Amino acid sequence: MGNHLFYNTEGIVLRAIAYGESHLIVTLLTPAGRVVALARGAKKPQSRLRASTQLLTRGLYSITQHSGMGTLGQAEVLETYRSLRESLELAAYAAYFCELAAAAAEDRPHGSVALYQQFSGTLHRLRAGQDIPQIVARVWETKVLRMVGASPNWQLCVRCGEPLSEVADYRSKAGGFLCAQCVVQADSNGRTPDFSLLVPTALAQVLTRFAETPWERLGEIRLKSENLNRLDQILRIQLTDYAGIVLRSRRFLDQLDELSKGVNTSAGEIDQRHDEAGSHQV
Structure with a gap:
């Protein structure tokens, strides 16, 4: 006893x-x-x-x-x-968020108050319906990466530490964005090319905002569908390759999202035209 x-x-x-x-x-x-x-x-x-x-x-x-x-x-x-x-x-989505929280958390008493608060904020945001679930998921993934130490400085080149130019090149083997000069060096070393994704630096700023800004200070978030897809690809690699987090619930979400795209194609096109007229969209 x-x-x-x-x-x-x-x-x-x-x-x-x-x-x-x-x-x-x-x-x-x-x-x-x-x-x-x-x-x-x-x-x-x-x-x-x-x-x-x-x-x-x-x-x-x-x-x-x-x-x-x-x-x-x-x-x-x-x-x-x-x-x-x-x-x-x-x-x-809530089940995926729970599984991600469980994977990121340390056992008591070595846990993080910040993780608990941010997870609670994520559930509140999902319930409020202020943003589409896919956006809430990308914000939560970005916050988890930062809390488990698998997030780079999204606004700097991960090799030389210099600020990024107007276009950033995400490289999976580097675990972050490369500047133009480091891209040339990486492509000239004769090694097997890794996954590469060009994104506007404004998207790198969005990642920083997602990671560092508390939920209560994040206003309504609008992203073009192509930028949301870019974030999905980048964060999926960071979670898998650098945080070591691979979740079964994510596969179900992928299937659900594909089904939703097929059913709501015309509605999605209308929403996209509406979003492109918005002033806070990236």
Whole structure:
């Protein structure tokens, strides 16, 4: 008994896995880090833990920490994000955000308050519908990369450290943008060419803004579809190759986005014409 630690914490449910006939193994993101706890009987309809162990629920949790997994005792629901679970698209994005948060988090007590706050802000932004889910995803990915140390200085050449010119060249092997001079050197060394993507430097500034600006200070975000696709390619490589994060939920999102493009082609063309008339679009 002396080795047991009892504590109360705020947390958000990132994952809930069935254990036996009536229990759940719950993964929480807390301000102090990731916590895994057994919620006994939480699958039972009459369980007092049933509501508090649903995916995305934010609550106050009482946990007894043993040498391995903790045990969830009592819980009070603070917020449910129910609307995110009622839409297939929003639920898919929320699940991806949860999986990304779980991959980025350190175990308690070595976690980050900033990660918890930014994740909470991401869910609020997704629920608000202020931006399309794809944009919320790119912002969240950029913030995660910065917090796990896999983000370059997006506005400088990653080789020489000089500011970028009007067009930046993203190189997968470099893990960031190269200036024109370093591109020439990279292409003249005779090595196997790596993935290259030319983008306007304004997009590099957008990445910096996404990474460094808190959600509450980010206004409505508008991006042309081609620039949103560029960000998708860049951030996918950074997450996979430099953060070591490969998530199953991302593959489902890709399928969902492709289906959405096919169904909403005409609506998307109208939205794009509308966005191109906007003053804050990149």
